[in-house]
Structure formats: structure tokens, C-alpha cells
Amino acid sequence: MPENLSQIDQAKANAARKAVEFVESGMKVGLGTGSTAAWMVRRLGERIRDEGLQIVGVPTSGRTAALAREVGIRVITLDEAKWLDLTIDGADEFDAEMNLIKGGGGALLQEKIVATASDKMIVIADAAKEVAHLGAFPLPVEVIPFGAEVTRGLVEELLGAFDVMGRRTTIRMSGDEPFRTDEGNLIIDLHLGRIGNPRQLALMLNQVPGVVENGLFVDICDRIVIGHADGRVEVRDIHDLSIEVSETLIAETGNIFSNIGD
Known part of the structure; x- marks a missing residue:
């Protein structure tokens, strides 16, 4: 585990920690792929270990499946789950209308299938991922x-x-x-x-x-959780147009998947 996280990693960790607060026992949860999603998966593992959280996870890639099993999340397939309560995933870009570009990690097909088979999709990102117009990211x-x-x-x-x-x-x-x-x-x-x-x-x-x-995710995202390095977290909801700003602790877990997209 690195002793000093970069500001970007701190922001990602803060967003992931906040997003996991929306997960409740009994849920079937889609698990995204990428560096930000890896923080989320590890935090879910912490909640399972420390709080007795009971969930099952549907991963969007082999990499995420391996990490989920490592941290104690019971993994099932989407066909076994049939429908999900919630999917949490990262994004490479997002705009003011919560349209996304995803697929920097190469898992866009499974990510889109899982997200659309969920009651809600929460996107976790650092503030640098917000753009006026999509497209700067390939x-x-x-x-x-x-x-x-x-x-x-x-x-x-x-x-x-x-x-x-x-x-x-x-x-x-x-x-x-x-x-x-x-x-x-x-x-x-x-x-x-x-x-x-x-x-x-x-x-x-x-x-x-x-x-x-x-990799264009349009009309799929319900909520975006934006993390900042100083501990601030902004939550935007597409349905009621609300914006909530709060503070969270910086995660203490090392970042894996740091070399792939969100």
C-alpha cells in the first residue's frame, strides 16, 4: 500500500467510499471495471468484513471478478442475478447531462449490459473527468x-x-x-x-x-459521485437535479488497475 496517494487517487478513493454508502444488505450489485471501480470493490470488501454487509456482485470483467473474490464478495453471473439493484462504475468522461464515455479499460460491452440491467447506475469519478462536451477522451x-x-x-x-x-x-x-x-x-x-x-x-x-x-453511455447514469483530493464529495442526481456536497475520509487501500481506464 502506498504511503502517500496522488491527488487523483485520493479523489477516486473518496468518490468510491461515498458511493458504497448507497449499497444495502440484500442487494445485487454490478461491479464496474477500472482504477476508480477498484477502489469501490475494495471498500465493499471492507464493509462485508467489518459490518457484515451481505451482497452478491456481478463483475463487468475478469479483472474485477478476481478482485471481488479476493476481498470477499460473492460473485455470480448476470444470468444468475437476472436483474440488479445497483451498478457502480467509473467513467472516462462525463458531461452536464450525465452522458458518459466509458471503455478505457476495454470492458465497455459488459459494462453497458450490466448497467442497463440495473435499477440504478451510480458513476464514481474524480473532478477532472467532467467536460463541457464529450470527445476529448477517445x-x-x-x-x-x-x-x-x-x-x-x-x-x-x-x-x-x-x-x-x-x-x-x-x-x-x-x-x-x-x-x-x-x-x-x-x-x-x-x-x-x-x-x-x-x-x-x-x-x-x-x-x-x-x-x-x-462507449457512449446515454440516458443510463442516474447519479454521479465526484471525489476531490481534499475530502469533498459531490453527489449529483439526474432525476431530481439535486446536488449534495459532503466530506468523506480518504480511503486507505492501495490502488490496483492504476494503468487502465475507468
Whole structure:
């Protein structure tokens, strides 16, 4: 465990600690993937150990499943759960309307399935993830390997009809090889700069043959918990437009997954 956390890690830990307060015994909880979500999973493990919290978790990646089991969370599949009370996950970007870009860690498909199979989705993030317009973070698009370059060309052609700042695309790599998702698919990252209409783009990307899913999460998030390094936590609710600011303790657990997206 590092003795001195970075300010970003402190902010992530604070957001995760606050978000876990919304979890109650008996819940079926979707467990996100990424550096911020790792804080959340470890905090849930602490509550299970120290408070006797009784939950089951549905992880959104193999990495999260391994961590959940390590900290004492009982893991089940989404088919076993059928429906979830709550999903808590991170985000790579979010805007004022709580639209998100996710998939920096490569788990966007499972993350979107789990989030949409939940009564509520809570997003945890540090304040730096808030943007006026989505798109500075590359938008991940998961595609099947067959004809991936053709699919990539079709996506680039599609972008010409949308209000975006850039149209460059890249195949995500892992060392010298293309990155593979848990499903064995590839990811095309779209370097758009700014997305004028996230809802429309999300719908149209999924019409391209070969595209499995994209990292735009529109009308899915119910609440965002924003952590700050000084201990402040801001909670925004999309339904009643409320904003709550409070303070929480900085988490004491080391950060794993620090090298992947939220």
C-alpha cells in the first residue's frame, strides 16, 4: 500500500467510499471495471468484513471478478442475478447531462449490459473527468475481428455526417498485438475531439456491420459521485437535479488497475 496517494487517487478513493454508502444488505450489485471501480470493490470488501454487509456482485470483467473474490464478495453471473439493484462504475468522461464515455479499460460491452440491467447506475469519478462536451477522451468502439479494417472504414465514413471535431481512428494495441476484450473482440478508438450529439452518434455507430457496441453511455447514469483530493464529495442526481456536497475520509487501500481506464 502506498504511503502517500496522488491527488487523483485520493479523489477516486473518496468518490468510491461515498458511493458504497448507497449499497444495502440484500442487494445485487454490478461491479464496474477500472482504477476508480477498484477502489469501490475494495471498500465493499471492507464493509462485508467489518459490518457484515451481505451482497452478491456481478463483475463487468475478469479483472474485477478476481478482485471481488479476493476481498470477499460473492460473485455470480448476470444470468444468475437476472436483474440488479445497483451498478457502480467509473467513467472516462462525463458531461452536464450525465452522458458518459466509458471503455478505457476495454470492458465497455459488459459494462453497458450490466448497467442497463440495473435499477440504478451510480458513476464514481474524480473532478477532472467532467467536460463541457464529450470527445476529448477517445471513444471506444468494440468490433468483431472479422473484417475489422472494413468496419473501421465504414465507421470513418459514418463520422463525416456528424458534428465531431476529428475523424481519426486507431486499432487499440496491447504491446505489439491488437488489444482483445474479454469476448475476444477488437477495439477501435475514435479520436473525435468533441461530440456534438452523443445520443445520435451512439445510435448510428451500432448500425455499422461489425460493430458490437460503443462507449457512449446515454440516458443510463442516474447519479454521479465526484471525489476531490481534499475530502469533498459531490453527489449529483439526474432525476431530481439535486446536488449534495459532503466530506468523506480518504480511503486507505492501495490502488490496483492504476494503468487502465475507468
